[in-house]
Amino acid sequence: MQRSFISRRNFIYRTTGLLLTLWAGRSLAQARWADMKLDITFEFVGGSGRYRPPYVAVWLENAQGLPVRTLAVWFEQSRKGPRWLNELRRWYRSNELTEAVSGPTRRPGRYTLSFDGKDDKGNLVSQGDYYVCVELVREHGPYELFREKVTLAQTSFNRSFNLAGELKEVSLSYDRQA
Structure with a gap:
């Protein structure tokens, strides 16, 4: 042997x-x-009367629909806790709330968030197909979900989507960082 x-x-x-x-x-x-970055710009408009700002979640999912990175969760927390947070149906069922990305609700306007290629744990993810998700829900108001498939590779792109609800527009810009 x-x-x-x-x-x-x-x-x-x-x-x-x-x-x-x-x-x-x-x-x-x-x-x-x-040197690449994905900017997600979205705009929502307000209602009339006793308007309550919507809860908003913005995140990315992989090609299988599993969460990769939560960029923001805006909600109101009262003494009773986050009462309406579970109304962000798609985000709530598969994500955990972290203080790093959560914050108070915002007034109507235009907002931009950026994705730098890292997951929630700070690890770089591979380039490929992802879904950009923007979910908006308002107490006694509408529920809206924007979900668009994008390919994040070496090719830059700019896309803009006009929507019909309170979520008026979502723009995606993938390009080299300045």
Whole structure:
């Protein structure tokens, strides 16, 4: 029976080669995202009378529809807790609320959020197909969900969508960072 013998030197060379390969692969993934950014601009309008600002969630899902990154969740929290948060149906069923992205409701207007290629844990994600989601719900008001498939690669794009509800417009701009 013949045994395979690995010398210390050979072991160090192989381990170093493996580590360099893993590091280079990670560096390539970082380089792909290092200079690209997705800006999500959306506008919503207000109602009349005793208007209550809507709850809004903005996030990205992977091609399978699983959450990748929550960019913002705007809601009102009273002494009773976040009463209407579960009305953000799609976001609520598969995401956890974090203080890092949550904040108070906003008045009608135009807002821009950016995605830098990292998931909720801060890890770089691979380029490919994703869904951009903007969900808006207002107490005793409408429910709206914007969900659009985009391919995030090396090709820049600008898309604009005019909508009919309180969520009037969503614009997606994927380009190199300035």
